[in-house]
Amino acid sequence: MPSEQQPTQPKTLPFLFTPVVSSDESAERENPHVKSTTIVPDVVSGLKERFGEAVRAASVYAGEHTVLIARDRLVEVCTYLKDELGFNFLSDLGGIDRFTDEERYEIFYNLVSIENEQRLRVKIRIDESDLEAPTLTDVFRAADWNERECYDMFGIRFVGHPDLRRMYMPEDFEYHPLRKEFPLLGIPGSLPLPPQSPEAGLTMDPFPAAHGSKPVKSFDEEPGEDLSEIRSEMPSERPDDK
């Protein structure tokens, strides 16, 4: 006789936030947030006609067009996009660590045409063995600091950049923090803290307070002239000084 408290068959809970992988692209076409400015098939087809093999791939995701360009032709393509097609604004530029064996790093360039109201994403891919990318500062001056940031975070050198220094991290920092193999909490000793006393060197411990260090409020003044002779002649008013 089955009891009422018989455990029921466990149900699979629906996780609605899990991304659904499907070949149906209608979801991407029906992206409610898509704007007409990002749908630029004419630009993509024009690039394919003009540059041929240099446009390695073109894709649409969520109503946004992306072209993958051969690394050596990037400056040529961007110059064409700026001068002929009116993409006169470099909105953003940044690196991606795909963490793959081949062509590990990717750089994206978000281009905007203000008068035509169009947006296009251009990408190049870089192999780990040859971490160099052509600079875009000659085409878009705005690429300067973004490329410095990308160099700081990923270690990708931009050939021809006018001032390729680190953007965020100290000059003598040895690592590139946004690479996947970099630990989230950093590498101990790579980022020193100020000295705990004037004699001590830089504090290499990243968490000195957790290990009992108490920073001093102010360093004692340098000893002045010797007042012991004068003081010995003075009557001591404080008995505990003796």
Added chain:
Amino acid sequence: MESDAFNQGYLTTRVDVVVNWARSNSLMPMPMGLACCAIEMMAFASPKYDVARFGSEAMRFSPRQADLMIVAGWVSYKMAHAIRRVWDQMADPKWVIAMGACASSGGMHRCYGVVQGCDNFLPVDVYIPGCPPRPEAVIHALMDIQEKIRNEYSIARDGAVGEKHRSIEPVRPKIITPDGDAAITPDRLYGQK
């Protein structure tokens, strides 16, 4: 006896009390505004919350003229050196307030670039919780600093240049049980030693 003294127009006190009264009511903050806490720090100095009631409305952007540093915001390892340098340039006596979760403990920035609390390189006097704290909380921290100053022996500490400072016990309330012996010591009460 006391009423006689008041009638004659004078009273006696310690020099320390007068000095501490002056110091605690004229603190000049050095606004080390590093992130969003600095916005609340501006409100703290603005007319609505009116820190001028406590004599601290004059923010001093030169460390030579300031004696209270308010570290407002998360501190990166790169910025820590600049903050310590500004702190070293401030003249004694001086105090620090760590404002907000990030300055106190690193807060939500548990990552490679952010110092996990500015007490790793600064002698913090008062910590303020909150993300960001309300201006009232900053005023409360300022009042805590004032209370701390009023309990200091600054004149008694001042010796000749180069002389080692002698440590003086801080003033703490003595709690006496009704039968007279000091059964409840301040150390037991505060859980310190």
